[in-house]
Amino acid sequence: MINKLVKKIEDLQAPIVAGLDPMLNYVPDHIKEKAFAEYGETLEGAGEAIWQFNKGIVDAVCDLIPAVKPQIAMYEQFGIPGLQAFKKTVDYCKEKDLVVIGDIKRGDIGSTSGAYATAHVGQVQVGSNKFRAFDEDFVTVNPYLGTDGVKPFIEVCKEEKKGIFVLVKTSNPSSGEFQDRLADGKPLYEIVGKMVDEWGQSHMGDSYSYVGAVVGATYPEIGKVLRQLMPKTYILVPGYGAQGGKGSDLVHYFNKDGLGAIVNSSRGIIAAYKQDKYARFGAEAYADASRQAVLDMKEDLLGALAGK
Numbered sequence: 001m002i003n004k005l006v007k008k009i010e011d012l013q014a015p016i017v018a019g020l021d022p023m024l025n026y027v028p029d030h031i032k033e034k035a036f037a038e039y040g041e042t043l044e045g046a047g048e049a050i051w052q053f054n055k056g057i058v059d060a061v062c063d064l065i066p067a068v069k070p071q072i073a074m075y076e077q078f079g080i081p082g083l084q085a086f087k088k089t090v091d092y093c094k095e096k097d098l099v100v101i102g103d104i105k106r107g108d109i110g111s112t113s114g115a116y117a118t119a120h121v122g123q124v125q126v127g128s129n130k131f132r133a134f135d136e137d138f139v140t141v142n143p144y145l146g147t148d149g150v151k152p153f154i155e156v157c158k159e160e161k162k163g164i165f166v167l168v169k170t171s172n173p174s175s176g177e178f179q180d181r182l183a184d185g186k187p188l189y190e191i192v193g194k195m196v197d198e199w200g201q202s203h204m205g206d207s208y209s210y211v212g213a214v215v216g217a218t219y220p221e222i223g224k225v226l227r228q229l230m231p232k233t234y235i236l237v238p239g240y241g242a243q244g245g246k247g248s249d250l251v252h253y254f255n256k257d258g259l260g261a262i263v264n265s266s267r268g269i270i271a272a273y274k275q276d277k278y279a280r281f282g283a284e285a286y287a288d289a290s291r292q293a294v295l296d297m298k299e300d301l302l303g304a305l306a307g308k
Contacts, residue, residue, distance in 0.1 A: 001099065001137045001138065001161055001162050001163055001210070002163050002205035002208050002209065002210045002212075002234065003205045003206050003207075004099060004137075005066060005067060005099045005137075005138075005234070005262070006205070006206075006207065006208060006234075006259060008066030008067070008099065009066050009259065009262065010259070012064065012065065012066055013298070013302060014064060014065050014066060014294075014298050014301075015066075015254070015259075015261060015262045015263055015301060016064075016065045016066070016067075016262065016263055016264075016265070016294060016297055016298060016301070017065065017066070017067040017068060017069045017101060017236070017262050017263070017264045017265075018057070018061055018065055018067075018068050018069070018264075018265065018266075018269045018270065018290075018294065019068075019069045019070075019071060019103070019238070019264050019265060019266025019267075019269070019270070020054050020057070020058075020068050020069065020070040020071070020089060020093075020266075020270065021070070021071040021074045021103075021266040021267070021270065022050040022053055022054060022074055022270060023074065024046055024049065024050065026053070026267075026270060026271045026274070027049050027050060027053045028053070028273070028283035028284065028286050029283065030283065030284060031049050031052050031053050031056075032045075032049045034052070035048035035049035035052060036049070042081075043078050043079050043080070043081045043082065044081045046078045046081065046082065047075075047078050047081030047082050047084055047085040048081075048085070050074075050075070050078070050082070050085050051084075051085040051088050051089060053270075053286075054070075054085070054089045054092075055089075055092060056286065056287040057269070057270055057286075057287050057290045058089075058092060058093055058096060058098070059096075059287065060287035060288060060290055060291040061269070061287075061290055061291050061294050062093075062096040062097075062098055064291065064294050064295065064298070065098070065294060066098070066099055066262070067098055067099040067100070067101055067262065068093050068098050068099075068100055068101070069100075069101040069102075069103050069236075069264055069266075070086060070089050070090065070093075070100070070102060070103065071103040071266070072086060072102060072103060072104045075089075086134070087134060090102070090134060090135060090136055091135075094135070094137075099137050099138070100136045100137045100138070101136065101137065101138040101139070101140070101165065101236065102120050102121075102134060102136030102138065102139040102140070103139075103140050104116070104120055104136075104139050104140060105140050105141070105142050105167065106120070106139065106140075106141060106142065106153075107141050107142030107143060107144060107145055107149040107150070108145060108149055109145065109148060109149065110148045110149070110151070110152055111152075113145075113148070113149045113150070113151075113152040113153060114152035114155075114156070116139075116152075116153075117139075117152050117153045117155075117156040117157070118133070118156060119133045119134055120133070120134045120135075120136050120139045121135075121136060121137075121138075121139055121153070121156055121157055121160055121162045121164075122156040122159065122160055123160075136162075137162055137163070138162060138163045138164060138165055138212070139153070139164055139165070140164070140165045140166075140167065140214060140236075141153050141164045141165070141166050141167070142166075142167050143166050143167060143168075143192055143195065143196075147195075147199075150164075150166065150199060151199075154199060154202065154203055154210075154211065157203060157210055158203055158210075161210075162210070163203070163209075163210035163211065163212060164210070164211055164212065165212040165213060165214050165234075165236045166192070166196045166199070166211065166212070166213055166214065167192075167213075167214045168189050168192045168193050168196060168213040168214055168215050168226060169189040169193075169214075169215045169216055169219055169222050169223075169226065170214060170216050170238070171216025171217055171218045171219070171238045171239030172216070175216070179192075189222065189226065190225065190226070190229060193213065193226045193229045193230050194229055194230075196211060196212075196213045196230055196233055197229060197230045197231075197232070197233060199211045200212075200230070200232060200233055201232075204232070207232070207259075208232055208233065208234045208259075208260070209232050209233055209234070211233065212233055212234040212235065212236055213226065213230055213233050213234075213235050213236070214235075214236045214237075214238065215235050215236075215237060215253065216237065216238055216239040217237045217238065217239035217240050217249060217250055217253075217263065218239045220249040220250065220252060220253075223235070223237070223250070223252055223253045224252035224253075227252055227253055227254075227255070227260070227261075231255070233260075234260060234261065234262065235253050235260060235261040235262070236261075236262055236264060237250060237253055237261055237262065237263045237264060238264045238266075239264075240263045240264060240265045240268065240297070241265045241267070241268030241269075241297070246300060246304075247297075247300035247301045247302075247303060247304030247305075248304045250263060250301070250304065251304050251305060251307075254305060258305055263297075263301060265293070265297055268293055268297070269290050269293045269294055269297070270290060272286075272289040272290050272292065272293035273285070273286040273289035273290070275289075275293075278292060278293060
């Protein structure tokens with residue numbers, strides 16, 4: 001799957017992943033009204049609204065980008081109907097030949113991590129049958145429990161030719177409370193980065209590992225250091241746009257081949273129509289606003305890389 005992701009990035013010239021993180025207040029009124037008319041102002045109505053919202057965006061951008069990243073918490077808040085919307089979204093994106101990165105941030109003791117891995121990137125045995133529950137292509141993993149929590153994901157990914165992105169340095173303001181702490185004279189994120197590089201050597205694609213890293217756009221100097229520590233690691237970069245990251249900040253996350261990183265924008269794409277810059281599209285054409293936001297993001301990133 002890492003080979004497919006790299007090829008799609010090369011073919012589309014778009015190192016972009018759209019974060020499908022729908023809040024109900026992002027969904028235009030005409031979509032909510034239709035869903036509520038059918039299901040009422042219920043969890044089922046909310047699930048239908050976010051599914052239809054997602055579908056419109058995917059239809060508008062699927063020819064421009066290689067991947068999407070649905071954040072499961074945004075669906076879980078609506079209970080089982082929300083998870084059904086998550087699954088519909090995953091399946092629809094795969095029908096559109098998009099690589100799906102499930103942003104689940106799981107990580108637990110070995111047997112529990114194994115169950116998470118089975119649910120999201122593997123197959124579960126039920127009697128004589130096997131089923132794929134959520135069936136993403138990649139998932140995000142929290143490494144706080146160490147190798148015990150990460151290895152089960154890698155084992156399942158080896159069987160399925162799928163991958164993971166391990167949290168190394170996140171984009172949120174308080175990430176440094178733990179991630180920047182010194183251990184043996186080095187910040188913790190560097191130690192985790194080296195571990196990711198080692199884990200990745202056990203599950204390699206053609207040019208890059210199936211074990212990637214999450215490194216936030218809001219810390220470009222740290223990104224530069226981590227790029228050197230993890231030469232064969234694909235870096236998933238959150239924090240573009242709404243959190244302040246821009247193309248010129250991100251050039252050092254990429255390798256000399258122009259590959260090695262994929263940049264996520266969530267609100268900046270899916271709620272673009274709410275921004276002054278794209279207000280001309282209006283709520284009815286929210287998906288067209290999302291498409292324009294992707295085109296503008298692509299121009300920004302490619303322009304920055306051209307001047308690298």
